[in-house]
Amino acid sequence: xxxxxxxxxxxxxxxxxxxxxxxxxxxxxxxxxxxxxxxxxxxxxxxxxxxxxxxxxxxxxxxxxxxxxxxxxxxxxxxxxxxxxxxxxxxxxxxxxxxxxxxxxxxxxxxxxxxxxxxxxxxxxxxxxxxxxxxxxxxxxxxxxxxxxxxxxxxxxxxxxxxxxxxxxxxxxxxxxxxxxxxxxxxxxxxxxxxxxxxxxxxxxxxxxxxxxxxxxxxxxxxx
Numbered sequence: 137x138x139x140x141x142x143x144x145x146x147x148x149x150x151x152x153x154x155x156x157x158x159x160x161x162x163x164x165x166x167x168x169x170x171x172x173x174x175x176x177x178x179x180x181x182x183x184x185x186x187x188x189x190x191x192x193x194x195x196x197x198x199x200x201x202x203x204x205x206x207x208x209x210x211x212x213x214x215x216x217x218x219x220x221x222x223x224x225x226x227x228x229x230x231x232x233x234x235x236x237x238x239x240x241x242x243x244x245x246x247x248x249x250x251x252x253x254x255x256x257x258x259x260x261x262x263x264x265x266x267x268x269x270x271x272x273x274x275x276x277x278x279x280x281x282x283x284x285x286x287x288x289x290x291x292x293x294x295x296x297x298x299x300x301x302x303x304x305x306x307x308x309x310x311x312x313x314x315x316x317x318x319x320x321x322x323x324x325x326x327x328x329x330x331x332x333x334x335x336x337x338x339x340x341x342x343x344x345x346x347x348x349x350x351x352x353x354x355x356x357x358x359x360x
Contacts, residue, residue: 151264151290152242153192154234155183155215157250158200158223163335165358168202170250171209172333172350178209179333179350180250188214190260193242197250198234228307235296245296247308248288253342253350254328255288263290263329266322274320276312279329285321286329 157170157180170180180197187195195215199206200223210217218237220230231247238245244267248255267277267290275295279286289308299311312319333339333350343349352358 149243149268150193150240151191151244151246152194152238152240153187153196153246153248154231154238155180155187155195155197155248155250156227156230156234157206158198158203158220158230159227159251160201160224164333165336167352167356168206169333170206171202171353171356172251172253172339173353174253174348174350178353179253180206180209181213183248183250183252183255184210184213184215186255186257186260187246187248189257190264192246192260192264194238194240196234196237198230198237200230226305228310229304231307232300232304235300238296242293242296244290244292246288246290249332251333252287252328252331253333253348254331254346256328259326259328260288262326263288263322267320270320270322273318275315275318276308277320277322278312279326280321280323281327281330282325284330286324287332288329 159169161167161169171178174182197210197215197217198220199217200220203219207217216237218233220233222229263279270277275292277290291308295311299307339350
């Protein structure tokens with residue numbers, strides 16, 4: 137007799153992902169941060185690979201500033217590329233564009249930033265696993281690294297709908313502020329979730345604190 141007869145296997149929850157890469161890079165000399173290269177690979181391609189290898193069901197990449205320069209780097213990767221027509225307003229407008237572009241109805245949405253050089257497939261998988269194990273009353277999971285908030289963030293389909301039904305200037309951070317009881321702060325010591333590149337000093341700090349040196353592609357390097 138089959139010992140599993142009569143048992144049902146729960147379907148794997150569908151996780152959609154939005155990767156934000158629409159920024160102007162004003163503190164980087166108005167250069168696209170996501171095109172910084174680690175070991176010869178642009179950060180945006182590294183993030184896309186990490187997300188796809190973690191088996192997200194669908195990945196939307198949101199471009200805005202520098203879209204013409206970034207899009208060819210993405211090339212034919214199996215993602216949906218959309219453009220925020222008004223990226224200078226706020227990052228939350230890009231989030232709204234990305235959430236609307238998800239063609240399926242996911243059970244959860246993971247929102248990632250394209251300037252996090254150390255995020256790997258394992259980091260994404262562990263984050264999604266932590267989301268599925270979160271307390272039942274919570275709808276958002278954010279990594280908390282030694283008491284400080286990190287990224288990416290994962291939230292429920294219901295939160296996605298509530299964000300989209302609100303003002304385009306409001307996003308996940310504002311939702312969390314309004315519903316603190318529904319937020320799971322996932323404690324971790326993994327510094328990958330806290331490492332992003334906002335300034336030139338961040339590039340130097342990464343090189344000083346790790347073995348990783350980020351480089352600009354030739355056409356974006358500052359000539360002396």
